Amino acid sequence: MEEKETLTIADVAEALGVSKTTVSRAISGKGRIGKETREKVLAFIEEHNFKPNMIAKGLAKSKTYNICVVMPRDYEMVDWNFFQTCLFGIQERAQMAEYDILLTMCRMDDISSLERIIDDHKVDGVILMRTVLKDIQIEFMLQKTIPFVTIGSSNYKGVVQMDHNHRSACRDLTLGILKKGVKRIALIGEDDGYIVTQSRLSGYFDAFVKMDRKVEDKLLFLSPENHLSVDKSVEGALAEGVECILCMDDSVTRRVLKVLRESKVSVPSDVWVASFFDSTILADNVPSITSLSFDSKELGMEACRVLLDMIEGVTVAERTLLPYEVVWKGSTI
Amino acid sequence: MEEKETLTIADVAEALGVSKTTVSRAISGKGRIGKETREKVLAFIEEHNFKPNMIAKGLAKSKTYNICVVMPRDYEMVDWNFFQTCLFGIQERAQMAEYDILLTMCRMDDISSLERIIDDHKVDGVILMRTVLKDIQIEFMLQKTIPFVTIGSSNYKGVVQMDHNHRSACRDLTLGILKKGVKRIALIGEDDGYIVTQSRLSGYFDAFVKMDRKVEDKLLFLSPENHLSVDKSVEGALAEGVECILCMDDSVTRRVLKVLRESKVSVPSDVWVASFFDSTILADNVPSITSLSFDSKELGMEACRVLLDMIEGVTVAERTLLPYEVVWKGSTI
DNA sequence: CTGAAAGCGCTTACAG
DNA sequence: CTGAAAGCGCTTACAG
Numbered sequence: 001m002e003e004k005e006t007l008t009i010a011d012v013a014e015a016l017g018v019s020k021t022t023v024s025r026a027i028s029g030k031g032r033i034g035k036e037t038r039e040k041v042l043a044f045i046e047e048h049n050f051k052p053n054m055i056a057k058g059l060a061k062s063k064t065y066n067i068c069v070v071m072p073r074d075y076e077m078v079d080w081n082f083f084q085t086c087l088f089g090i091q092e093r094a095q096m097a098e099y100d101i102l103l104t105m106c107r108m109d110d111i112s113s114l115e116r117i118i119d120d121h122k123v124d125g126v127i128l129m130r131t132v133l134k135d136i137q138i139e140f141m142l143q144k145t146i147p148f149v150t151i152g153s154s155n156y157k158g159v160v161q162m163d164h165n166h167r168s169a170c171r172d173l174t175l176g177i178l179k180k181g182v183k184r185i186a187l188i189g190e191d192d193g194y195i196v197t198q199s200r201l202s203g204y205f206d207a208f209v210k211m212d213r214k215v216e217d218k219l220l221f222l223s224p225e226n227h228l229s230v231d232k233s234v235e236g237a238l239a240e241g242v243e244c245i246l247c248m249d250d251s252v253t254r255r256v257l258k259v260l261r262e263s264k265v266s267v268p269s270d271v272w273v274a275s276f277f278d279s280t281i282l283a284d285n286v287p288s289i290t291s292l293s294f295d296s297k298e299l300g301m302e303a304c305r306v307l308l309d310m311i312e313g314v315t316v317a318e319r320t321l322l323p324y325e326v327v328w329k330g331s332t333i
Numbered sequence: 334m335e336e337k338e339t340l341t342i343a344d345v346a347e348a349l350g351v352s353k354t355t356v357s358r359a360i361s362g363k364g365r366i367g368k369e370t371r372e373k374v375l376a377f378i379e380e381h382n383f384k385p386n387m388i389a390k391g392l393a394k395s396k397t398y399n400i401c402v403v404m405p406r407d408y409e410m411v412d413w414n415f416f417q418t419c420l421f422g423i424q425e426r427a428q429m430a431e432y433d434i435l436l437t438m439c440r441m442d443d444i445s446s447l448e449r450i451i452d453d454h455k456v457d458g459v460i461l462m463r464t465v466l467k468d469i470q471i472e473f474m475l476q477k478t479i480p481f482v483t484i485g486s487s488n489y490k491g492v493v494q495m496d497h498n499h500r501s502a503c504r505d506l507t508l509g510i511l512k513k514g515v516k517r518i519a520l521i522g523e524d525d526g527y528i529v530t531q532s533r534l535s536g537y538f539d540a541f542v543k544m545d546r547k548v549e550d551k552l553l554f555l556s557p558e559n560h561l562s563v564d565k566s567v568e569g570a571l572a573e574g575v576e577c578i579l580c581m582d583d584s585v586t587r588r589v590l591k592v593l594r595e596s597k598v599s600v601p602s603d604v605w606v607a608s609f610f611d612s613t614i615l616a617d618n619v620p621s622i623t624s625l626s627f628d629s630k631e632l633g634m635e636a637c638r639v640l641l642d643m644i645e646g647v648t649v650a651e652r653t654l655l656p657y658e659v660v661w662k663g664s665t666i
Numbered sequence: 667c668t669g670a671a672a673g674c675g676c677t678t679a680c681a682g
Numbered sequence: 683c684t685g686a687a688a689g690c691g692c693t694t695a696c697a698g
Contacts, residue, residue, distance in 0.1 A: 389691030
């Protein structure tokens with residue numbers, strides 16, 4: 001049986017002796033159309049495996065059925081697992097609406113690829129997967145009319161955000177440790193300008209306030225962003241004789257554990273370790289590391305859902321904070 | 334100054350008192366057009382920041398200016414770093430041609446999202462980032478007319494492939510170890526049906542053939558795909574008193590190192606360890622692990638370049654093998 | 667060198 | 683309930 005390479009709505013209309021309008025209506029399900037006619041068209045479409053051209057549909061409806069997902073492009077991006085899982089969530093939700101993901105990667109100082117995608121009218125909305133304090137991605141999007149949502153919080157006004165409640169989570173974890181009778185807790189992290197780092201720090205402070213205790217400044221190690229300084233921070237913390245080291249994220253934690261191992265300091269007998277973020281890079285450590293657990297896939301799904309709502313013109317909450325879990329493991333016993 | 338939300342080629346034409354044809358020609362640079370006219374149009378476009386709608390252009394030219402990148406969606410995907418770096422390469426190359434990446438993730442038993450993207454006519458070509466022996470992604474693409482290339486090798490006929498020369502690389506690494514006088518080398522891996530696993534195995538055998546030595550079957554641990562069996566393999570290898578453990582990939586290596594650490598077997602004094610694949614998950618190990626090093630970004634760039642060529646109708650080589658490096662570290666001294 | 671017109675494959679008022 | 687026609691924003695033979 002001969003079949004055209006790829007048939008169009010006009011072919012279907014001609015074959016059936018109806019108008020393109022009718023075929024279009026049968027497919028979309030919109031507009032009045034006779035039951036028999038619709039079924040006839042649908043049957044033909046099914047049989048001949050006709051799929052309408054989404055590009056053409058998009059042009060007619062001024063839609064692309066694509067959302068742009070902007071991923072950070074850092075030199076050393078250790079938490080890909082987070083982005084991966086987020087992407088799974090986004091894709092799962094997008095799929096339901098027959099939307100696809102246009103992926104791009106931007107460095108924080110060069111958003112030309114994002115700009116081009118927007119200017120080329122290639123997407124209906126965008127998800128920013130990482131936010132920073134001064135964020136040119138957000139500043140750029142803010143002056144465009146196309147809807148966008150950030151994964152992670154932002155201080156800019158009028159930005160729709162989807163995040164986990166990091167502050168509250170860090171408070172709970174720190175509180176838990178304080179309540180176990182630990183007196184001196186070091187906090188090691190990188191001074192990277194991410195909002196989430198701020199939130200984590202706030203949570204840490206919240207816990208001390210709650211317990212009516214004072215944070216010792218010298219136990220706060222917020223160093224510039226590089227491995228060497230984490231190493232020094234660990235030394236510093238050890239010199240102070242802390243009982244527990246709290247790490248800002250999984251990347252820091254991994255490095256801290258490495259340093260401790262090399263220094264023959266054992267966890268948890270010599271010092272406790274806990275992390276404000278969990279990931280697979282910590283999974284195989286002995287002992288397992290006490291940490292905060294967040295559902296990244298859910299984060300992605302929710303961000304996508306909200307964006308899709310915005311595209312549909314539905315009003316959405318400016319900021320949504322998702323729940324978390326504190327998981328106690330062998331590193332704090 | 335008033336500006337329309339988004340202006341079209343017709344607006345530009347009207348404002349300048351020329352035809353849409355002329356504007357189009359000025360932008361594309363194709364077709365004869367007067368120098369002055371062109372410059373006038375270009376100046377206006379520049380000043381008013383007009384960007385042609387790529388969707389409309391695409392419809393007219395039957396192009397989408399998108400390529401689909403299909404990423405595997407496994408339960409436990411540890412080598413995201415590889416895909417990340419590959420993606421960087423793809424994006425960098427795609428960018429040059431003003432192409433974008435439509436990302437989708439497929440499990441090996443469910444390619445519905447790929448199918449939809451193709452059937453919806455949303456891309457001009459596709460890059461398959463992982464291949465397996467029996468590959469429904471490839472089988473599906475083979476019966477479509479749209480060009481595609483695989484990252485990694487494939488046994489299917491007529492598939493354009495971009496890969497590193499894994500076989501040769503594994504041969505070199507194994508050979509190097511044998512030449513250092515090591516007699517008994519265990520090979521631990523997972524029996525996962527990936528082509529690359531086959532190639533690695535072949536490389537291992539090649540080295541023994543080259544040295545005129547026989548592979549001991551009992552030192553080959555190709556177990557089903559789960560952590561527990563890797564653990565058993567390590568025990569088995571140790572029981573056989575091997576001098577070196579070769580690991581199929583970075584994921585296996587990580588697990589092997591964990592087991593050794595727990596068993597108080599030290600590297601390299603008790604046993605050597607080397608890996609057929611390197612990644613950041615191995616980066617911080619003490620000691621550093623001898624391994625094969627591949628440039629994943631280059632792999633992505635080359636795959637994209639070839640795909641773009643195919644889209645342009647240029648004939649390309651069916652299979653390209655990129656070079657590699659053997660990196661000797663402290664784990665084999 | 668320039669433009670009117672048809673076309674890419676859909677959708678959607680507007681008529682009937 | 684159904685269709686002719688205009689339109690989405692471009693490109694490209696075809697004329698002139």
